[in-house]
Amino acid sequence: MNWIAIAVTFKLALLTAAVLLVVGLPIAYWLTFSKRRWKFIVESVVALPLVLPPTVLGFYILVAIGPHSPVGRFYSDVVGHPLPFTFEGLLLASILYSLPFAVQPFAAAFAQVDHRLIEASWTLGVSKFKTFFRLIVPLSTAGLITGAVLSFAHTLGEFGVVLMVGGNIEGETRTVSIDIYDEVQALNYAGAAKTALLLLAVSYGVLLLVYAMNRKVWAIWPQR
């Protein structure tokens, strides 16, 4: 097995989930509680990676961060090298690609918080910001974990976006799914099977965790 590719993949998935846990919260909060009429436009943008082919998404990200775009030029001026075909570029693409997988469970959890509890918090003098962290987040833990785990699992298996934005650089952007593809191209089915089985086992384990948690089978939690 290609342990370097496995390490890159897990590093990418963990960082993606961690960043989305921070970036996804305010987006999900706004989508849940905003009363703006044009909210649906943002909702559609966030959900776009669900329906767009990964190659299309990857293509636009590649163009947007490439040396001919203002963002790409700014990045290479500051950091010293261009963003495409680096781990950082791949991370940015993964974050955008997995955004709905984090934001939708977050928003669903926030929407389930009884609004009367939120109002009670406000009348006790607690600001909207503090109410979010002291009340809404503790009441939404299952949704937050689900979102983080799903974006982790989704990043583990991404292929098209990685190929478009990351390329295939060993130790930098070569992930497990690319490795499996290469093994099959080289007719090394035994090598591909081992790596594929690992990915299958991890993905299945992660989904078991998510579904088990949403059914509250962990009787150690107080609501039981």
Add this chain to the structure above:
Amino acid sequence: MAATLTVDCRKTFPGRFTAAAQLDLPLDPPRVLILFGPSGSGKTTLLRCLAGLEWPDEGRIQFGSTTWIDVAANIRLSPQARWIGYMPQDYALFPTHTVTGNIEYGLSDLPTAARQERVRELLALLQLQGLEQAKPAQLSGGQQQRVALARAIARRPQLLLLDEPLSALDAPTRAKLSGELRALLTQLAIPAIVVTHDWAEALTLGDVIAVMGAGQVLQVGVPQDVFSRPANAEVAKIVGIETVVRGHVVTNDNGLATVSVKGTTLKGLGADVSGSAVYVCIRAEDVLLEQAGSGITSARNHLSGLVTEILPQGVLVTVTVDCGFPLRAMITRGAREDLGLERGSTVVAAIKAGAVHLVPRSG
């Protein structure tokens, strides 16, 4: 000028109804104002406007020298800035927090020692000791109500807003806690506004009552006066209790109480009454009128008196009989003719003990 809470606002729910309220509540000395009315009369909407959780479409709310809302001047004070204690109908206790966590939730600005001291005080005041680490789901209805009250008063608010504080409880607990709540409100000396649709609660808790119907404040006054002298037929229909007089319990024999009202003795049900001072409440439709000297009936109370007033109301007639206190009876026109009732007639009013409601009062 003494500080006053002035409310004059209007809110429309498109396609449903418009709630409009105009009232003044002097804040010194602190009083308990009851918002009384049937469901859908706009009581909760008014309370939520006061809490800052609902924005009126027009008008203003002024608390002492602070403007809470003035739609025309575009002033909107947030709920956080109003320094109120608000207790919603179902308490809205935080399920992830313990009893202590709920009570100290609004006290995070205090230093730890002061916060712990305040929580200890409140646990003692509301008899919640021993439940510090319990979660709301583990508490009885009465305990949840006390935790919600403790949380609402923890910050020493300048106004307490209670929405149906006792309605989520079963009847025996409700009767017990309404007396406790009255004592607590007196002890706290914070102006309070209490929403209720229960007239016994209104009498027990309120210094002032505002009767609401169809989104309007219809009458404001001392509860006993409003109940016994409703301003119009609409208020009379809403309050639904025509005779309210002060009395004293003489004996209480297994829940059958003997009450003295201005020299007249009545029997009533007083299982929930502990003290001696009560309001005696009788609905006009529960009073039978009969000619003096007729036979024995199952009714425990037979009061003889003179008819002082006869008011026709459709097919019914409200007759006021002076039995030492003014007692109102509602009978049909036909019954009035058969009895030959006129002003000055002598008549006997019969009331079952079960129709004589005794509501505890302070003092």
